[in-house]
Amino acid sequence: MNLAQGVQVVSLGLLSLMVLGAALGVVLANNIVYSAFLLGGVFISISGLYILLNAGFVATAQILIYVGAVNVLILFAIMLVNKREDFAPISSAWIRKGVTGLVCIGLFALLSTMVLTTPWLIASIPASGEQATLLIGEHLFSDFLLPFELASVLLLIALIGAIILARRELIVNEPASGVDAGLMLPERPREGVAVGSDP
Amino acid sequence: MDVPSLSTQLNPLVILPELIVLTALVVVVVCDLIVGRTASRWTPYVAVSGLLVSVVQLGFQWNNDHAIAFLGGFNGDALSIVFRGIIALSAAVTILISIRYIEQSGTALSEFISILLAATLGGMFLSGADELVTIFIALETLSISSYLLTGYMKRDPRSNEAALKYLLIGASSSAIFLYGISLLYGLSGGATKLVDIGTALTLSTGLGDPSIGIVIALVFVIAGVAFKISAVPFHQWTPDVYEGSPTPVVAFLSVGSKAAGFALAIRLLVTAFPVVWEQWRFVFVALAILSMILGNVVALAQTSMKRLLAYSSIGQAGFVMLGLIAGTEQGYASMIFYLFIYLFMNLGGFTCVILFSLRTGTDQISEYAGLYQKDPLLTLGLSLCLLSLGGIPPMAGFFAKLYLFWVGWQAGLYGLVLLALVTSVISIYYYIRVIKMMVVKEPQEMSAAVLHYPVVQWNLPGMRPLQVSLISMVLITSLAGILSNPLLSLANASVSNTPLLQSFIKASTVSVSITDVDSHL
Amino acid sequence: MELQYFLLLAAALFCIGVYGLITSRNAVRVLMSIELMLNAVNLNLMAFSNFLDPGEIKGQVFTVFVITVAAAEAAVGLAIILSIYRNRDTVDMEQFNLLKW
Numbered sequence: 001m002n003l004a005q006g007v008q009v010v011s012l013g014l015l016s017l018m019v020l021g022a023a024l025g026v027v028l029a030n031n032i033v034y035s036a037f038l039l040g041g042v043f044i045s046i047s048g049l050y051i052l053l054n055a056g057f058v059a060t061a062q063i064l065i066y067v068g069a070v071n072v073l074i075l076f077a078i079m080l081v082n083k084r085e086d087f088a089p090i091s092s093a094w095i096r097k098g099v100t101g102l103v104c105i106g107l108f109a110l111l112s113t114m115v116l117t118t119p120w121l122i123a124s125i126p127a128s129g130e131q132a133t134l135l136i137g138e139h140l141f142s143d144f145l146l147p148f149e150l151a152s153v154l155l156l157i158a159l160i161g162a163i164i165l166a167r168r169e170l171i172v173n174e175p176a177s178g179v180d181a182g183l184m185l186p187e188r189p190r191e192g193v194a195v196g197s198d199p
Numbered sequence: 200m201d202v203p204s205l206s207t208q209l210n211p212l213v214i215l216p217e218l219i220v221l222t223a224l225v226v227v228v229v230c231d232l233i234v235g236r237t238a239s240r241w242t243p244y245v246a247v248s249g250l251l252v253s254v255v256q257l258g259f260q261w262n263n264d265h266a267i268a269f270l271g272g273f274n275g276d277a278l279s280i281v282f283r284g285i286i287a288l289s290a291a292v293t294i295l296i297s298i299r300y301i302e303q304s305g306t307a308l309s310e311f312i313s314i315l316l317a318a319t320l321g322g323m324f325l326s327g328a329d330e331l332v333t334i335f336i337a338l339e340t341l342s343i344s345s346y347l348l349t350g351y352m353k354r355d356p357r358s359n360e361a362a363l364k365y366l367l368i369g370a371s372s373s374a375i376f377l378y379g380i381s382l383l384y385g386l387s388g389g390a391t392k393l394v395d396i397g398t399a400l401t402l403s404t405g406l407g408d409p410s411i412g413i414v415i416a417l418v419f420v421i422a423g424v425a426f427k428i429s430a431v432p433f434h435q436w437t438p439d440v441y442e443g444s445p446t447p448v449v450a451f452l453s454v455g456s457k458a459a460g461f462a463l464a465i466r467l468l469v470t471a472f473p474v475v476w477e478q479w480r481f482v483f484v485a486l487a488i489l490s491m492i493l494g495n496v497v498a499l500a501q502t503s504m505k506r507l508l509a510y511s512s513i514g515q516a517g518f519v520m521l522g523l524i525a526g527t528e529q530g531y532a533s534m535i536f537y538l539f540i541y542l543f544m545n546l547g548g549f550t551c552v553i554l555f556s557l558r559t560g561t562d563q564i565s566e567y568a569g570l571y572q573k574d575p576l577l578t579l580g581l582s583l584c585l586l587s588l589g590g591i592p593p594m595a596g597f598f599a600k601l602y603l604f605w606v607g608w609q610a611g612l613y614g615l616v617l618l619a620l621v622t623s624v625i626s627i628y629y630y631i632r633v634i635k636m637m638v639v640k641e642p643q644e645m646s647a648a649v650l651h652y653p654v655v656q657w658n659l660p661g662m663r664p665l666q667v668s669l670i671s672m673v674l675i676t677s678l679a680g681i682l683s684n685p686l687l688s689l690a691n692a693s694v695s696n697t698p699l700l701q702s703f704i705k706a707s708t709v710s711v712s713i714t715d716v717d718s719h720l
Numbered sequence: 721m722e723l724q725y726f727l728l729l730a731a732a733l734f735c736i737g738v739y740g741l742i743t744s745r746n747a748v749r750v751l752m753s754i755e756l757m758l759n760a761v762n763l764n765l766m767a768f769s770n771f772l773d774p775g776e777i778k779g780q781v782f783t784v785f786v787i788t789v790a791a792a793e794a795a796v797g798l799a800i801i802l803s804i805y806r807n808r809d810t811v812d813m814e815q816f817n818l819l820k821w
Binding site: 012023026054065080087096105107128139158 | 723724725726727728729731732733734735736737738739740742743744745746748749751752753755756759762763766767769770771772773774775776777778780781783784785787788789790791792793794795796798799800801802803805811812814
């Protein structure tokens with residue numbers, strides 16, 4: 001084993017420990033803010049794994065989109081939904097957790113048997129390495145053109161829909177009353193949307 | 200690869216119907232942005248005409264010899280054309296019945312229509328997608344738009360809750376589906392086209408038993424598909440989402456989204472999993488049994504009309520699976536025929552439910568009591584559609600069910616067909632119960648909502664399209680049974696014009712006859 | 721550097737995601753668990769792409785698409801959580817029982 005391979009093996013071990021530890025933290029931590037930051041840790045260590053898999057472009061995309069967008073979005077959501085909430089304990093919650101844990105361990109055992117027994121068709125040609133970005137671009141404009149274009153519709157609709165759902169309804173007619181009107185966004189009173197009040 | 204040869208290889212004209220829908224979507228979004236709120240007076244009609252033009256365009260592509268587009272990513276064969284037509288039609292009717300509903304609830308109409316058009320687009324692409332990435336993106340376009348539609352009444356806590364549940368269950372089921380797909384990519388040694396995957400899996404299995412990897416991939420993929428067609432035990436979201444979300448959305452989910460799920464099921468299972476044919480058939484037998492029993496039995500106990508229709512749609516999905524299990528040419532044809540009839544009768548039923556809730560503001564079954572004396576047209580329409588859903592002759596639903604059961608019997612699924620018969624008798628009971636409620640004679644049995652029933656006015660804004668869709672749906676439901684020949688020949692032709700189904704039917708009948716010979720020896 | 725090693729890691733991550741999905745009571749944490757599952761799938765795809773399909777790397781393209789969709793899904797999910805929080809003033813999954821399961 002030469003130096004380069006040694007570095008790879010050590011970083012692989014470190015990164016996978018980080019992934020598993022941070023993922024367990026996301027699921028088990030009591031404080032949701034810790035979970036969110038640990039989720040960022042999972043994303044970053046996975047992008048390290050991508051670099052080990054000769055995929056620099058996807059590793060960058062992972063950091064940009066997952067850490068830069070998704071994780072920040074989740075942190076914002078936690079801040080907006082910032083009520084310190086102690087959930088009322090449910091009796092026999094530990095039974096549910098225990099059963100779920102057993103099921104998940106069983107699922108892992110099944111999947112790992114599958115991984116270890118399947119004869120994967122390992123290719124013999126070397127990895128594309130530096131050419132990967134070029135290849136991705138060629139794919140996006142030839143055989144994956146349709147999903148690429150459809151993804152734009154998906155993103156447009158997600159954008160429109162998320163804005164509609166998350167924005168407050170501004171009052172059109174009546175101005176906001178009260179002294180601290182400048183501090184709060186005026187919002188239409190929440191009447192029920194009884195659908196058939198009067199036709 | 201130079202540009203002209205690339206464009207012939209891409210063959211983009213196959214997706215012309217989708218491009219028309221996309222144009223309508225862009226027109227709706229941009230015009231609403233420029234013109235402002237007054238645009239909502241005509242944007243629905245732009246969308247509906249776009250959808251109808253797209254259906255016509257689908258008709259022109261019927262005998263297209265160059266159906267493969269985007270280098271194998273999209274397959275516009277006859278099977279996909281039928282399903283795309285069903286989805287586009289259901290979206291058009293949904294828009295017609297949603298205009299008044301959305302206006303009355305005080306939310307923006309144009310955004311609703313654009314999200315619905317995006318869902319339609321996703322469903323249409325899903326029906327023809329022939330490659331894993333396209334399948335995934337189309338599926339997600341459909342799903343994400345459906346989550347948004349479900350939560351569209353954002354000030355109604357029930358709509359919020361339905362959207363949250365739908366999103367969480369849907370996103371986790373699509374993650375599971377995706378894990379199965381990633382296994383397919385690995386097991387086939389790096390193929391993403393369904394045909395290549397099917398070949399690779401057949402090669403690697405040979406004559407032996409399928410490997411555990413293929414079975415796990417199959418189970419994960421079926422979990423994702425069964426969620427879309429809401430088969431038991433992947434149905435938990437259905438009653439909640441149906442009850443909480445706006446009624447026009449429910450109409451679309453129960454017809455369009457379900458049809459897209461069936462299209463995906465047929466294409467994916469038939470093309471990529473011919474090697475585990477026995478296994479997936481077995482899984483679908485189990486799903487069909489559970490769906491028929493649970494859907495129809497739990498529907499007996501429902502008090503809300505929307506929940507009743509939710510459970511009934513679970514049961515109907517169980518019936519449709521019969522055709523998939525039969526696996527013969529007529530099996531697929533009967534599925535398509537049933538979905539067509541289901542489109543009309545279910546949308547007709549939902550139109551009536553929307554009309555009733557617009558006028559009274561409720562959808563409890565007990566509130567329908569005595570409706571006959573106040574609104575005979577609505578009572579007649581709802582009764583005809585419910586009778587058709589229950590399968591009473593001479594409604595269209597009867598002939599569709601008859602064909603389905605006959606095909607199942609021909610294929611030797613005796614137990615399953617008997618179970619289907621028993622459960623459809625149960626279903627007749629709860630449909631009749633609603634009808635009986637509506638036609639009670641005595642005025643004192645009339646419910647409070649019906650007592651204060653407003654005068655029927657069709658000239659309010661947005662009521663005309665409702666009237667048009669009510670009358671046309673009810674007419675088709677009652678006449679399509681007797682005049683069912685065109686639809687029937689359409690369903691048969693779509694199966695016989697689809698190469699992938701033909702080759703699969705040939706292969707499976709050969710393998711069945713081989714096993715028969717083996718068992719005789 | 722073995723393919724199986726990455727696949728096992730992905731399977732473990734997927735199972736942790738499933739555990740979080742079922743046991744979490746905070747709706748935001750459920751969304752995070754879904755992100756974990758999607759990342760497990762991505763790891764699977766990337767490993768297959770590197771070891772089985774190094775010439776065409778379709779798995780990498782697939783991963784790019786999954787990342788895109790995951791971002792859209794997270795945005796929509798958080799919008800829905802915000803709107804339900806405005807109406808119900810909680811994000812506890814056990815409290816969302818207007819509609820029975």
